[in-house]
Amino acid sequence: MTGAAGSCEAAAGARGAAPLDDVHRCAAALAALGASPSTVRRLLSGTDACEAWRLVRSGRHPADPAGRLRAAARPGLPDDMGDRCAMTGTAVLLPGEPGYPPVLAADPEAPAVLFVTGAGAPVASTPGDDSPRIAVVGTRAPSSAGVRVARAMGAGLAAAGVSVVSGLARGIDAAAHDGALQPGGAPPVGVLGAAADAPLAPVDARRRASVASAGVLLSEVAPGTASRRWMFAVRNRIMAALSQAVVVVESHATGGSLHTVRAAVRRGVPVCAVPGSVTSPASAGTNALLVGGVARAVRDAGDVLAAVVPGHRLPGLQARRPGAGAMDARSRAVLGALGGEPASLDRVALGAGLGLGEAAAVLERLADAGLASCEHGWWTGSARRPPR
Amino acid sequence: MLARVASASLVGVEGRRVDVEVHVSSGFPGFTIVGLPDAAVRESRDRVRAALLSSGFRWPQRRVTVNLAPSGVRKGGPGLDLAVAVGVLVAEGEVPAEAVADTAFVGELGLDGSVRAVTGIVPMLASVTCRRVVVPAACAAEATLVSGDGARVAARLDELVRALGGSAPWPVATGARRSPAPERGPDLADVRGQWLGRRAVEVAAAGGHHLLLVGPPGSGKTMLATRLPGLLPPLSREEAFDVARIHSAAGLPVADGGLPSRPPLRAPHQGTTAVALAGGGPWLRPGEISLAHAGVLFLDEMGELPAAVLDVLREPLEEGVVRISRARASATLPARFLLVGAMNPCPCGEGVVRGACRCTEAARARYGRRLSGPLLDRFDLAVGLQRPDPADLLGDAPMEPSATVAARVAAVRLQAAARGVVHNAAIPVSRLQELAPLSAAAAALVERRLRSGDLSARGLHRVRRVARTVADLDGRHLVEETHVAEALQLHAARAALGPQVVP
Structure with a gap:
């Protein structure tokens, strides 16, 4: 399952065919020192990577005058990085090289060294060949509705030929x-x-492997480097810089997705948000974006494409409205008692004026008709069943 | 001079008859107890000697040997004190031998000659066949349960000797332990709103289905669980005797007015240990699950209990008994209870509706896995609760009282008995087709759920049993679609706690 046409250097490098030359080994070693992205950028600005590495080793690099990185700069590190990248099939790319996304290279906070893994080539290699990319992000603790919306959003965008950018x-x-x-x-x-x-x-590793085999993984963190908290916040700017739009499906009032939104707003990248119930904490952040006028309200992939590409029409996503003609009075009463908020059986029964058993039987039939859905005993009225 | 006096000791919830033989002979003065006594019995030497002297009797300045028969079995506890003292007095001629014939003595002595209460009077007296039993005055209620008119009490050793010799009347039992437990527990009418929760406890009581309540703090889980014993039918005579026996062995007060009738409720704290739950200690004291026999075991915050503690439940849930073994003894204790578990839906407690909680997916999954699949499968009912609506709390609409619900429950239990099963939860798979026939619409609903994978084969049996109970409460023989739909909903919260075990 390789990606779209137009394979490029990144894909070739990702297959681990060519061993790294000295410049890329030194660049990878500089990225592996554990310094922040801005420091790595300063280390590599204006000098050849080999020269920069020599200066860091000697403790006289102008970007590191105190020699703080000297301890981490072991002599064998460049060779180790070369081996490690070859082993994991990772390409090391510097801004401006073929395979390094041009939009990202043009960014003021561009990663000075980019590690690329994967078989697909969605990241355009030339400035003229910018394939559409849209970031879909959100909270790690979503509601069940949020998960359904995000999954449908990812499927809709991918089906329309848009690469989905996300943080995994x-x-x-x-x-x-x-x-x-x-x-x-x-x-x-x-x-x-x-x-x-x-x-x-395991479940996350499987997903990472699937994305790598169907598309591409980008990281500015060198392979083998231990994870730090700050790394996750700073990578959000890469998602914003890479994408033509950022869609927030659900975010709590203080969520990491808001980093991505801030980065997108600074870059002039349009932001979309999925509105949620005002009582749902998982939608507090997205609703605030909408109220603040920062984001544009979207319901699904079609809305996103219409917002980003004016006049866009998404094929095969016509809304299906179930016929409400042949419904009996009890079903109508139960549907009337169901809202967007999950409700327990007794609430629905009370609202519909039915006994628990009667209401349960009507709900089971509505669920089979796709008009209601149940999760752990909590019922919501829904027009569609979750895509599986 | 030789004397023989009957007594009893306790292992688990079973009494064992012990014959105390006392031999006083010439020789170097001394006092020996043989016959595998434990530490408490060995110490009774000093208590008995002091009690005799305090009561104004002479201690024989000769060799005293006490044998506890059968001598191959270990004996524990201080309950043999009284028999040893009486035996010495008989051997010394202070009490005529015929006065202690066909009489058993159980009780602990104080150094001042007072007779103190011991635990386990009910099972101990049940094991002796004597016409007359003498027990501490404080144990009169328990002794009357077993021995009826044959029960005699003693508050002091000297009093007892006078009564045995016929020079004074037997003392009248006074100061018997009074049980503070009220006959009527909390009423279901106090639970406002919570129709689903109320229905769940009614179905649990009617069909004997184990119940899991999932809800945030303050959603009324404990309120519902504590009202469940009041819905169950009163204890039968055998059950009541079992309950009295177990509670007596554990040293819990036994009601004054006769055998207990209300099913017990036990609610061990979530800090409980495996031994406290199963029973144990050197003399195999019954644990919480045995104390809940014939009643309700309520485990609050079930997700907080360690896996080792929860594992204890598996054998009793399967077989209705718990087997415990220790170095000195092993015992099989009865433990047939209705299990009510309560837990939060997730670590933060707010996750009934998923968007309301900020637990990570990993934390939620970990929390759900705290209860093993096989244990979760024992719950026929799993119901999600939310905090009651303020309108329900403040409303003055009368709620149905326990008595009305208990009448419906009793009717369903009678029907089950007529079918030849204890309750509907115990209907064997082979008889489901015969005892719980499905209407065409109900069968169609079940088939749709089986095809969609929402229901497993094991789940099908569970749904049919619960639907049987729901239909019984509805007064129908044929199980209709509404009954099956309700049974499905009464188990819906199970899905929040991880995948089900594939049978």
């Missing part, structure tokens, strides 16, 4: 990629906050 975190990020990973979709882009070979729980 649990929750909304994972659901968006799960949706995008359906066969025939545009290749996904995973922007990692940690090294591409960082240990993960």
Whole structure:
């Protein structure tokens, strides 16, 4: 399942064919010192990577006058990085090189060294060949509705030929990629906050591998580097810089997704948000974005595309309205008692004026008709069943 | 001079008859107890000697040997003090031998000659076949349960000797332990709103289905669970005797007015240990699950209990008994209870509706896994609760009282008995087709759920049993679609706690 046409250097490098030359080994070693992205950028600005590495080793680099990085700069590090990248099939790219996304290279906070893993080539190699990319992000603790929306959003965008950019975190990020990973979709882009070979729980590692094999993984963290908290926040700017739009599906009032939104707003990248119930904490952040006028309200992939590409029409996503003609009085009463908020059986029964058993039987029939859905005993009225 | 006096000791919830033989002979003065006594029995030497001297009797300046028969079995506890003292007095001629014939003595002595209460009077007296039993005055209520008119009490050793010799009447039992437990527990009418929760406890009581309540703090889980014993039918005579026996062995007060009738409720704290739950200690004291026999075991915050503690429940849930073994003894204690578990939906407690909680998915999954699949499968009912609506709390609409619900429960239990099962939860798979026939619409609903994968084969049996109970409460023989739909909903919260075990 390789990506779209137009394979490029990144893909070739990702297959681990060519061993790294000295410049790229030294660049990888500089990235592996554990310094912040801005420090790495200063280390490499205006000098050749080999020369920069020599200066850091000697403790006389102008960007590190105190020699703080000297201790981490072991003599064998460049060779180790070369071996490690070859082993994990990781390409090391510097801004301006073929395969390094031009939009990202043009960013003032561009990663000075980019590690690319994966088979697909969704990241355009030339300035003229910018394939569409949209970031879908959100909270790690979403509501069940949020997960459904994110999955449908990922699937809809991928089916429309848009690469879904996301951070591979649990929750909304994972659901968006799960949706995008359906066969025939545009290749996904995973922007990692940690090294591409960082240990993960099995379910997350499987998803990371699926994204790598269907699309591409980007990270500015060198393979083998231990994860730090700050890495996850700073990678959000890469997602914003790479994408033509950022969609927040759900975010709590103080969520990491708001980092991405801030980075997008600074870059002039349009932000979309999915409105949620005003009583749902998982939607507090997204609703605040909408009220503040920062984001544009979207319901699904079609709304996103219409917002980003005016006049866009998404094929095959016509809303299906079930016929409400042949419904009996009890079903109407139960549907009337169901709201968007999950409700327990006794609340629904009380609202519909039915006994518990009668209400349960009507609800089971509505669920089979796709007019209601139940999760752990909590009922919501829904027009569609969750895509599986 | 030789004397023989009957007594009893306790292992688990079973009494064992012990014959105390006392031999006083010439020789170097001394006092020996043989016959595998434990530490408390060995110490009774000093208590008995002091009690005799305090009561104005002479201690024989000769060799005293006490044998506890059968001598191959270990004996524990201080309950043999009284028999040893009486035996010495008989051997010394202070009490005529015929006065202690066909009489058993159980009780602990104080150094001042007072007779003190011991635990386990009910099972101990049940094991002796004597016409007359003498027990501490404080144990009169328990002794009357077993021995009826044959029960005699003693508050002091000298009083007892006078009564045995016929020079004074037997003392009248006074100061018997009074049980503070009220006959009527909390009423279901106090639970406002919570129709689903109320229905769940009614179905649990009617069908004997184990119940899991999932809800945030303050959603009324404890309120509902504590009202469940009041819905169950009163204890039968055998059950009541078992309950009295177990509670007596554990040293809990036994009601004055006869055998208990209300099913017990035990609610061990979530800090409880495996031994406290199963029972144990050197003399195999019954644990919480045995104390809940014939009643309700309520485990609050079930997610907080360690796996080792929860594992204890598996054997009793399967077989209705718990087997415990220690170095000195092993015992099989009865433990047939209705299990009510309560837990939060997630670590923060707010996750009934998923968007309201900020637990990570990993934390939620970990919390759900605290209860093993096989244990979760024992719950026929799993119901999610939310905090009651303020309108319900403040409303003055009368709620149905326990008595009305208990009448419906009793009717369903009678029907189950007529079918030849203890309760509907115990209907064997082979008889489900015969005892819980499905209507066409109900069968269609079940089939749809089986095809969609929402229901497993094991789940099907569970749903049919619960639907049987729901239909019984509805007064129908045929199980209709509404009954099956309600049974499905009464188990819906199970899905929040991780995947089900594939049978």
